Amino acid sequence: MNAKHTIPFLERQSYRRRRLIDTIRTLPVIGAVLWGVPLLWRQSDAADVVMTSDAIIYIFSVWLLLVVGGGWLARNLKRSDAEETERER
Numbered sequence: 840m841n842a843k844h845t846i847p848f849l850e851r852q853s854y855r856r857r858r859l860i861d862t863i864r865t866l867p868v869i870g871a872v873l874w875g876v877p878l879l880w881r882q883s884d885a886a887d888v889v890m891t892s893d894a895i896i897y898i899f900s901v902w903l904l905l906v907v908g909g910g911w912l913a914r915n916l917k918r919s920d921a922e923e924t925e926r927e928r
Contacts, residue, residue: 873901
């Protein structure tokens with residue numbers, strides 16, 4: 840009863856598609872963590888307060904980065920879906 844566990848073979852495109860989906864799913868978590876960073880900022884003057892303008896610029900920069908990154912990942916996912924559909928024909 841020595842049954843060896845075999846690892847299922849996944850095609851390269853299928854594996855990459857799954858990793859893209861995993862990355863897209865983690866984007867909101869990454870965004871939440873990055874949006875929390877201004878809470879950790881301290882300035883040496885003015886009784887340890889963070890400049891609101893700096894925090895707002897940072898938050899919108901992170902938002903823009905998430906939108907661009909999500910669009911790029913979605914485009915790659917769409918391209919991999921098209922390739923997979925074409926291969927099935």
